Amino acid sequence: MEILDASAIICGYKPKKKAFTIPEVTSEIKDIRSKQFLNSLLKKRILEIKDVDEKTIKDTKKILRKIADISKLSFTDIKLISLAISIHKKGENVVVVTDDYMVQNALKILKIPFISLLSQGIKQVYRWVKICTGCKKIYPEEYKGKDCEICGSPIVKKRISKN
Ligand SMILES: [Zn+2]
Incomplete structure (x- = not known):
């Protein structure tokens, strides 16, 4: 499970x-x-x-x-x-x-x-997301903020790797 x-x-x-x-x-x-x-x-x-x-x-x-x-x-x-x-x-x-x-x-x-x-680059994942460079919290691509709502670090866009 x-x-x-x-x-x-x-x-x-x-x-x-x-x-x-x-x-x-x-x-x-x-x-x-x-x-x-x-x-x-x-x-x-x-x-x-x-x-x-x-x-x-x-x-x-x-x-x-x-x-x-x-x-x-x-x-x-x-x-x-x-x-x-x-x-x-x-x-x-x-x-x-x-x-x-x-x-x-x-x-x-x-x-x-x-x-x-x-x-780990999970294969079933295909999406672009935004990720906090500090605490690594994941935000949807549509997220408008520039900084993380948890720790205040900048957020970057990332495509999840397909290894
Ligand atoms: Zn953060």
């Missing part, structure tokens, strides 16, 4: 396996092209939206607090990691598709596999 974060959807990543995301991720998708892409994945049932219960989120926070600085993780990040943990616990294979460095770091410590779209 794969778990997609917002950057995976903005990049146009097509999951190879059954994929899941959380409601908060879908509400982060604001540009029209990414929204259309998201809807097509949902319609084809390649992607399914899954919610995570309060208790699982609480438990995840507890685990994360011991291993990482969770002040840098958003609620969406923590919930996404919660979903990964709950699937992982059931003994299912799960891979999280994310370009968020803080999320990747937490997953690394939790020993949950992840793939990064920008650094």
Whole structure:
């Protein structure tokens, strides 16, 4: 199973396996092209939206607090990691598709596999995106701002490599 974060959807990543995301991720998708892409994945049932219960989120926070600085993780990040943990616990294979460095770091410590779209040149990705030169946050191509809304670093346009 794969778990997609917002950057995976903005990049146009097509999951190879059954994929899941959380409601908060879908509400982060604001540009029209990414929204259309998201809807097509949902319609084809390649992607399914899954919610995570309060208790699982609480438990995840507890685990994360011991291993990482969770002040840098958003609620969406923590919930996404919660979903990964709950699937992982059931003994299912799960891979999280994310370009968020803080999320990747937490997953690394939790020993949950992840793939990064920008650094690994995933083949199913075809899109131009904008990326922050500081924190590497991914924005849709249509994003109008010149600086990152998170860290203020300049944003550059990049085509995701097809190795
Ligand atoms: Zn940034």
